[in-house]
Amino acid sequence: MKKNYVKDVFHMSEGEEITLQGWIHKIYDLGHVNFVRLRDKTGIVQLVAQKEQLAGLRNETCIKVKGVLSKNDKAIDGMEVQVKEIEVLGKVYYDKLPFDINGKKINAALETQLDHRNVSLKKPSVMAVFKIQEEIGECFRKFLKLNNFTEVHTPKILASGTEGGSELFTVNYFDHRAFLAQSPQFYKQMMVGVGFEKVFEVGHAYRAELHNTYRHLNEYVSLDAEMGFIEDENEIMDLEEGFINYLFENLRETCARELKMYNITLPEKVSIPRIPLSEAQQIVFDKYGKRSPKGDLNAEGERLFSKYVKEKYDSDFVYLTKYPLSKRPMYTMPDDEIEGASKSFDLIYKGLEITTGGQRIHDHDMLVEAIKNKGFKAEEFEFYTENFRYGMPPHGGFAIGLERLTMQILGLENIREASLLPRDMKRITP
Amino acid sequence: MKKNYVKDVFHMSEGEEITLQGWIHKIYDLGHVNFVRLRDKTGIVQLVAQKEQLAGLRNETCIKVKGVLSKNDKAIDGMEVQVKEIEVLGKVYYDKLPFDINGKKINAALETQLDHRNVSLKKPSVMAVFKIQEEIGECFRKFLKLNNFTEVHTPKILASGTEGGSELFTVNYFDHRAFLAQSPQFYKQMMVGVGFEKVFEVGHAYRAELHNTYRHLNEYVSLDAEMGFIEDENEIMDLEEGFINYLFENLRETCARELKMYNITLPEKVSIPRIPLSEAQQIVFDKYGKRSPKGDLNAEGERLFSKYVKEKYDSDFVYLTKYPLSKRPMYTMPDDEIEGASKSFDLIYKGLEITTGGQRIHDHDMLVEAIKNKGFKAEEFEFYTENFRYGMPPHGGFAIGLERLTMQILGLENIREASLLPRDMKRITP
Numbered sequence: 045m046k047k048n049y050v051k052d053v054f055h056m057s058e059g060e061e062i063t064l065q066g067w068i069h070k071i072y073d074l075g076h077v078n079f080v081r082l083r084d085k086t087g088i089v090q091l092v093a094q095k096e097q098l099a100g101l102r103n104e105t106c107i108k109v110k111g112v113l114s115k116n117d118k119a120i121d122g123m124e125v126q127v128k129e130i131e132v133l134g135k136v137y138y139d140k141l142p143f144d145i146n147g148k149k150i151n152a153a154l155e156t157q158l159d160h161r162n163v164s165l166k167k168p169s170v171m172a173v174f175k176i177q178e179e180i181g182e183c184f185r186k187f188l189k190l191n192n193f194t195e196v197h198t199p200k201i202l203a204s205g206t207e208g209g210s211e212l213f214t215v216n217y218f219d220h221r222a223f224l225a226q227s228p229q230f231y232k233q234m235m236v237g238v239g240f241e242k243v244f245e246v247g248h249a250y251r252a253e254l255h256n257t258y259r260h261l262n263e264y265v266s267l268d269a270e271m272g273f274i275e276d277e278n279e280i281m282d283l284e285e286g287f288i289n290y291l292f293e294n295l296r297e298t299c300a301r302e303l304k305m306y307n308i309t310l311p312e313k314v315s316i317p318r319i320p321l322s323e324a325q326q327i328v329f330d331k332y333g334k335r336s337p338k339g340d341l342n343a344e345g346e347r348l349f350s351k352y353v354k355e356k357y358d359s360d361f362v363y364l365t366k367y368p369l370s371k372r373p374m375y376t377m378p379d380d381e382i383e384g385a386s387k388s389f390d391l392i393y394k395g396l397e398i399t400t401g402g403q404r405i406h407d408h409d410m411l412v413e414a415i416k417n418k419g420f421k422a423e424e425f426e427f428y429t430e431n432f433r434y435g436m437p438p439h440g441g442f443a444i445g446l447e448r449l450t451m452q453i454l455g456l457e458n459i460r461e462a463s464l465l466p467r468d469m470k471r472i473t474p
Numbered sequence: 475m476k477k478n479y480v481k482d483v484f485h486m487s488e489g490e491e492i493t494l495q496g497w498i499h500k501i502y503d504l505g506h507v508n509f510v511r512l513r514d515k516t517g518i519v520q521l522v523a524q525k526e527q528l529a530g531l532r533n534e535t536c537i538k539v540k541g542v543l544s545k546n547d548k549a550i551d552g553m554e555v556q557v558k559e560i561e562v563l564g565k566v567y568y569d570k571l572p573f574d575i576n577g578k579k580i581n582a583a584l585e586t587q588l589d590h591r592n593v594s595l596k597k598p599s600v601m602a603v604f605k606i607q608e609e610i611g612e613c614f615r616k617f618l619k620l621n622n623f624t625e626v627h628t629p630k631i632l633a634s635g636t637e638g639g640s641e642l643f644t645v646n647y648f649d650h651r652a653f654l655a656q657s658p659q660f661y662k663q664m665m666v667g668v669g670f671e672k673v674f675e676v677g678h679a680y681r682a683e684l685h686n687t688y689r690h691l692n693e694y695v696s697l698d699a700e701m702g703f704i705e706d707e708n709e710i711m712d713l714e715e716g717f718i719n720y721l722f723e724n725l726r727e728t729c730a731r732e733l734k735m736y737n738i739t740l741p742e743k744v745s746i747p748r749i750p751l752s753e754a755q756q757i758v759f760d761k762y763g764k765r766s767p768k769g770d771l772n773a774e775g776e777r778l779f780s781k782y783v784k785e786k787y788d789s790d791f792v793y794l795t796k797y798p799l800s801k802r803p804m805y806t807m808p809d810d811e812i813e814g815a816s817k818s819f820d821l822i823y824k825g826l827e828i829t830t831g832g833q834r835i836h837d838h839d840m841l842v843e844a845i846k847n848k849g850f851k852a853e854e855f856e857f858y859t860e861n862f863r864y865g866m867p868p869h870g871g872f873a874i875g876l877e878r879l880t881m882q883i884l885g886l887e888n889i890r891e892a893s894l895l896p897r898d899m900k901r902i903t904p
Contacts, residue, residue: 435536
């Protein structure tokens, strides 16, 4: 078992013995005495060793070190380890690393970094992305459990698509053709209806979209929530806003080091304006002269409108509400007041959509009508509408793309940086 | 927003007003006055209503009730609700329910119950299974986080199989043939090596096994852990034993009601005997006259040996250790002492294997040799062995099938009962 972590060094006193395990981050050869930066999960510390103690060691060799702490004002946080003994735990086998990970940044194209994820992930600033990501998942679960949600695991292998069958990957399932789930939408609604009332799922979703952009992945982690017994979609927006505030509060505490690496200051209080899509489109046109596609904003419109919201409301977030029913899935609840509008929304964060949500239709006959109105055959969705025969409460929900949220919090340029091992149109390795 | 839950009733006083939302579990028509059992996520309570207040209501109608609490010794826990107002939130649309869920047990075959999961899950004893399951996942995460593990999400779409390519589902991934992950094995090892040191994942795993038995699912949730800087496989067994104790301690607190429904008393302290496989085989032969297959126990052997362990050690669990290297995957660490044995183990719980684990090979050249010894081409595993070039610490891990563990804790007869929506050779719906 591991004895100490690097982070412990800075809570210990000069003269104390310590046993550390980790990787050689960098060796500074100063003749007889050598300095070594040792890296573990929790940080980097300086070792002081005799040259002969380092024989055969190279960057990334995995070692166990016994030593004694001593003060040194020039070392990181003022403390270093005088090495008594080094044991090699894991040898290295390379001629040259594909790129260095001990400099200020990695000097290689993103694609090269992704090809060598076994090296690029070693860099502390890259690893920091996934500390943030882990905390997002943790907070999502904690916040929803505090609100009486139940965690569920629903199947990713389906007999039919969620919304008409486009953009689905097919699986050869024994003698059948099956599909990979685009979303747990139908199942999370079903779980509300059978009596879990409020459910969430943290799981993979698959989209066979022919998009190879900075913001698309074909396999991603979806943070899904669905809540029964709601009045309207505002409760869903309240819930997500509550989550964002809970998340930021926690990240400031648990990920201070990681946020600092990326120079990120999270707002103290997030209060998200709710603006109907049609108003947003008008503003984008009036202020920036850009026309939007019918019933939506495009990527440029999302960026411009976010800029406007930031200036006017000092908010990085904005809910676009009341999307036209015609542009939303068949299960979307129509708006009570505005003809043709729906009780659905998108959440835009720093210019990028990270969430789609809304209230769903809960009445069986109304849902069957809505399916027909979309031009689908109701019989083909009986596996779904069947769930609405046994007393479905008013309900709604949302889904957040985990990688997108991570990317936006840290201001990453490409969503692939927010995935340990991204899958896109051209990449299924490593 | 929901005002009260049924469970609140039993902490409230006579005369208090209450608003409940849930489903009609059962109506008792006693003429002018009617009793209704109202069911929500947290339990069942008795409503007392006038006949006219119940007009049009049927079993499973989703309602909102306002009323006043009154004492009644004959009601559940001595309290009932005098109804003032009922509002229908979700109508029902059926002629006859596929089966009743308000009796002692569901009077239908398991396959029928699974065909109508939207009804069978409503039964409190069925829902209880998933409360237990949720707590297992929660405890797995909590326990490992307490031990400095990091949660990761690794891809389920792969370019190559984990252990030679058998029993894999294929996916049509744009222009490529890809596979669904059988396990996150290679990736969790990679994540240890890049510096997360200790990782876990709660995610789906897929096995295209041609088994249609009470204990096989083709899609299941795998609780995976992998730990760096270990001495040997005993630390992995210690870790899992620690988890089991942590889990049982928590379940007794959080799931007392659910455990009681299934008449389960969990042991106070779990101390798991570690017995070499060859000894176990000998005991099964000596005591029960049954021969085991070479290098393994079969299902019957697991049951018989568990019986022996229960009698001799009063333990529901047993680790079978030192499996022959020839029967384990290529990455398995050979034993130091016994020629041909390995540092791997299975965990058997009440007669069923719920875990495979062990120490892995961490040296690049040794791994390449092991791959060749298994008859594979080392070049075809370069994507994997490549990860061992950059300083891999000694490490090992284990995986638990979530549904199997749930099933064994509750003594369920079929693993399908421990999956919200099971996938087997014949079932990909609902």
